[in-house]
Amino acid sequence: MKLTTILRRGFVITVATVCVSSILTGNVLAADVLAQAKANKTLRVANTQSSPPWSMLDDKNQPAGYDVAVAKEVGKRIGIPNVVFVADSFKNFVEGLKASKYDLVMNDLTPTVEREKQVDFGDPYGVEEFRIFVRNENSDIHSRADLKGKRVGVTTGSSNESWSREHLKDSDIRSYDNGGLVFNDLGSGRIDAVIISHFGGMKYANVNHLPVKEVGEPLIYQLSAPAMVKGQPALRTAVNKAIAEMVADGTLEALSKKWVGVDFDMLGTIAKAKEQKE
Structure with missing residues (x-):
């Protein structure tokens, strides 16, 4: 009888240990996308590669465009200069992030209420x-x-x-x-x-x-902003810091003039978008 009791207690302790271990592991994974990307020395960024001037394929069949250029610069500034672009469609972006197919989506993706229920967004860099x-x-x-x-x-x-x-x-x-x-x-x-x-x-x-x-x-x-799976404060902070630096030092405006057009006021139009009611 005592042996049975001990076994039951042992079983309960084992189950509790497994559950705690799983919870801890889940928390580490949920908060560690940036660290994992740095460990792999690769930042995976999704875009359609078919939505110019934001993302497209150039004459050498390589990803190019405003979002591509911004993503590469973000990668450098957060310490991951090797940015790999993953082609996908708009309808798959949210699920692709949740399935860990990529670390970020940077492709003229608007932070809508519905999307924000499922993924997080950084600060806007386009409009x-x-x-x-x-x-x-x-x-x-x-x-x-x-x-x-x-x-x-x-x-x-x-x-x-x-x-x-x-x-x-x-x-x-x-x-x-x-x-x-x-x-x-x-x-x-x-x-x-x-x-x-x-x-x-x-x-x-x-x-x-x-x-x-x-x-x-x-x-x-x-507006367009970088999207990432929920629960990534380190990644979000790092990306937002990079975008803020790019605004402050003129990099974002320079990339806009190169890829979007010399007459387009990127920062001014972002401000208009933030003010609109609808």
Whole structure:
């Protein structure tokens, strides 16, 4: 009888030990992405590599663009100069972070309420103006009000999709896996309009020589910030410090002028985005 009691107590102690060990291990893992990246001497950053001027492939088939350049600079400043870029789509970014496929997402990703329930964001380093694109011969669509009853294309998992579904209730919203596909359908007349960033839309139109144009005023400004799995205070602090230094020493503005355009006021437009109500 005593032996049974001892065994039961031993079993309870063993279970308690295992549980405590698991909890401690889980806490270490949850707080150690930065340390692990430094140990591996590699920072894994996800982007689409198909959303210019933020991320794309250059003529040597290597990742390039504003977000890529900012990510490389962040890597240097946090002590991990070897930055490896992982291609993925907007719809996979959140789950990819949670599955530890990469350490950060830096690809024109907007910190929305829904995303912030699942992942954490650092400070913004970019901003977009979202606009309406239509075919050149279209004379019916001039503004947001004209999209009622129209077929509107958006990119799956992007903030332009979530904004459109929330604010364009009377439109037929159609989602596509990437911007190239949505613009192909706009060019062929399968949809009436596309909502996408000004820079992304102009790039797709120019590169593919599509008969499309931009109409109306910006629908909304949307910030972009680095995303990371929840529970990473060390990583978040390090990334935010790097971004703050890049703002202060002019690096962010210089990268913006190189990749986004010499006439685009990146820091000023970020300030406008922070002030907007919608």
